[in-house]
Amino acid sequence: MPVLEPGVAMPQTIVSPAKVFVPKHAAGMRFELRSCVTSEQKSCTVRVVLGSIMLPQSFQRIITCTGNVNCSLALDSPPWEKWLQIMVESLGVLVLAVLTPLLFCFTACRPGSTSSFLNFSSLNQSQAGPRPGSTGAAGSSTLPTGASRNVSNKRSFCLQNQPVVREDLDVVSVRYRLLNGPSVPVHSVSPTLLLLNLNTGMDSGGSLVVSLLLNKVLGNATVVACVSAASPVLSLTATQNCSTAFFQGYPLSVSTSSAEAMLIVLYPQTDDWFLSLQLICPKGQGECNTAEAKVTVFAYLTPCFNDCGPYGQCSLLRRHGYLYAGCSCKAGWGGWSCTDDTKAQSVGAQNLATLLLTLSNLMFLPAIAVAIYRYYLVEASVYTYTMFFSTFYHACDQPGVAVMCIMDYDTLQYCDFLGSVVSIWVTILCMSRVKKILKYVLFILGTLLIAMSLQLDRRGVWNMMGPCLFALVIMIAAWVYHGVKRRHCYPSSWKRWVFYLLPGITLAFIAISVYAFMETNENYYYTHSIWHVLVACSVAFLLPPRDKHKKPWAWSQKLTCRYQICQNDREELYAVT
Template identity: 45%
Template sequence: MAPHNRSYLYKVFVPSYTSRVLVEVLRCRGVEGCPLWLRVRAKAPPLHNSTALDCREHAPCQLTLDLPFWQHWYYVLVEKHPGVPGTVSFQVNVQLTDCSRPSLARPPFLPSSASMNMPHSFGSAGGLALGDSPPPTSPNSTKHPVPIPITSPAGERCWPVRPTLRNELDTFSVHFYIFFGPNVSVPPDRPAVFVINLLPVLDSGGVLNLELRLNVSSLCGENVTVFGCLNHEVPLTSGDNSSVTCETESLAGFLLSVNATASLSRLRIPYPQTGSWYLSLRSLCATEHGFEPCTNVTAEVYLRAYLSPCINDCGIYGQCKLLRTNNYLYAACECKAGWNGWGCTDNAEAFSYGFQLLSTLLLCLSNVMFVPPVAIAVRSHYLLEAAVYIFTMFFSTFYHACDQPGIVVFCIMEYDVLQFCDFLGSLMSVWVTVIAMARLQPMVKQVLYLLGAMLLSMALQMDRHGLWNLLGPSLFALGIMAIAWTARTIRRRHCYPPTWKRWAFYLCPGALIAAAAVLLYAFVETEENYFYIHSIWHLLIAGSVGFLLPPRAKSSRRMGPLPRRKGCGYQLCVNEQEELGLVDPAVASINSICTS
């Protein structure tokens, strides 16, 4: 390391079936005491809080990493102490222990011919890539590196990993099947290891579900407990204690256990990290001194692993939805009625059954307020308007009965149909009421009714929850009414409607009630106060219709025959034969003129 350099960074690839990584700094010379720091970190260059060793205080300068992450790069940082002058020379040696062959440790720069029988390739790092000195050679001074035998502690062996078969059913719906499963045997002398591979992007937005069910009849009366450790990127099988805790200094996993008392155990991991997940099953017998390996009992366990969009489909108080954010697709539960949690199972703030029933009754029974407008419309011979009010009252009642978030729900049709009909009826009620107030000619009024129904249907299909779906048709109808009233006022040269009682007792109160309803709907109504604010909206909008609906139009009197005068007079009579075309009108006799 030259004087102007502070550090050197190296990396080494750790393949599968690696139980130990040994990093050491050798042949450090140039400065007394080897003033170097050795830092190692997986997946990324080391930081200040990474695993570190001061080579001045430790001789030999070695870092041992047990149970490293498989199929990942490990970064080695050799850093010089500050203020050290001159050049420092050293050699970095990395030894990877293959747990399938524990008596053999290999440096990662073995020639390709020596690594052909390994489970995975060790990468392509050369000998000089990890230091400035050549790699160690054999005792006969050959230039080819040789395997270095080491003493392996008991339990450092790794066991065969059984793969799983992937079966994709739908988005975030994947089942993992075990060969010769789903019942697996867990022998007493070794663990059973399985691997579950989660694909990037495709599997990270769901929930990883794991279920263990113990066959109690296979225990033969022994007090056996089967422990399962689910770890990411490396199986945890080195020792009995670690199989119980599923944790080491640099590794943490999820623990499951089943026994004769609790024969079922479930684990759910929302939004799991992609890559390889390893499940290690180990059967241990409970004794006075804790858990110990069993003797002759082979436990049988039913294993089920699958990926689902949401936990238990969000239950009865939630709805599972697929969401997309920045090209990332994931599933989540939308909880209702105050329920929370990953699967809408947290009832700390949930609504009670009485509150759900009260809110349903408020939203449904408030539509009874449309009965008076219907009666007024029928009495005033506004039969088409009365039909629209009845339509609105019916579908609003059953839509709100189906729209409840809790368990007090009653649906007579599909939810989407009820919602569309409720919104259409509400807008049509406002439309026909304002058009009726304009008192247009029957033909013009019918055309506007039909045109409004078609345009409102189109607007609702585009956006049902838009505020302008309500304000737009209302303002347009009010414009038509204003034009009609202005034209009638100019023609009559008198304000229309002409009576002050109509303004004072009907139009002004109805307009104020309608304005209050629109303000509540637009600015006050929220998800928290929806139950009672929307019920007030029903009462106000129906009440305003009863005030604003105009009175019955006066029927035009038809001109009847003139009254017959008394006294003398003459009446021209048409000959019956002439009217039927039987005689020529030119030769009509004078007898066709008769006196009365």
């Protein structure tokens, strides 16, 4: 790809694009196309596209040049230290067009007290001298020393730089600290410029926040600011739209009537960002031209603005090597920082949802009572564990005001998931009526494997489906074994099937259907509460009856005090001396 030099006229064909490098502190650039002829010496019509063809058309500058008419384009604030691509397309007959000449010139803006607006032209002054009306060429002796000093003294500085230090705090979390203090001086003669470096390649997934606070100003003057990428806006006025050559910036302003202003740029592009500030004086207030305003600037990059507030949670997402941050909103709230209350739930609805999700776990109390009455103490302990952590997990999981966390949220969630799966595991194994030693071994081994599986993938589908299917296989095998051994259907009592097993299985299937097919984010509070009630009730129906050789607990019998003759069946041996 040919490289164009500033100030050097270069013939260029439409076969391939060209490029030119924009130097630092370039305040403006000018493109000229003086003629367009074909190989047959006929006039032609071409379209010139400045800017990358990979970007949207809104980030490009397009001009149409016809015949021998002088075609030019002037751009303010081109992107600093970037390659600018020039593509020429023929709009007429498909012939080879030659452009003579293709000329670029840059107007430089150097900060400091000894530099002003200068014109960058070719270092070879014999080919292209300074343009009419320019102040001279950088590095040349076009103007005498005394004349250069006079021009510099008469014209104001191009800009005032303020040193800024970038401090990396965390992932997608950066703070910018001004070395001269949080307050910066702002004048009306030249803009004050702050560089916000977001060029590390890992800063595009957060939110850039710029906050301005006006501390001191004269009269009705206004401080106008502009945040832009790639290049700063060096000419700020009350009617300036805060736009650069190829990008649209973000305007801000502070005054005595509105002393604070804040800007949030979501997912800023990876580039050097600039904050330009300038004092704008109203008409008829001459003393304002020499005045100075003080503005406190706070600038930082955060994953989520305001940490998503009370109705959201900030989450990081890494996909294909890119890191993004975003808010996960709850209770009907929306927006980038969960501040949109268009579909938000009221405080009463939040309290109702919390009560439904927490109090529905009390339906485990009948299951716990049945398990204790039938001497299933291990199962009763598991149900108690599940009821406790499910209650407080859902109390902590709610957004807004209706929330209460007794311990870390992640711990409560893990314990809730673990208790739910283990409860199903021990219930089905208890229904299989295997030997006690085998049942308790399966209890412990299954619980350990479930805990490991949840640690690997807490929301995996097979965390619940796997133990359920395996326990059902064990139960069916045990029931078939008992039926073959007794030569009768197992369980043998029709009352057991009609009044216990069938209602329990029906409730369990309804609960699974509600959980898998009906639960959404909108009806989560109701459907999940129904899931709690149905599962707890099904457990109370599905628990097998008490063993026949075991009597009810002592408190269910009438206590009597009397002497009994105890017989010791153990045979003891004594040594006879």
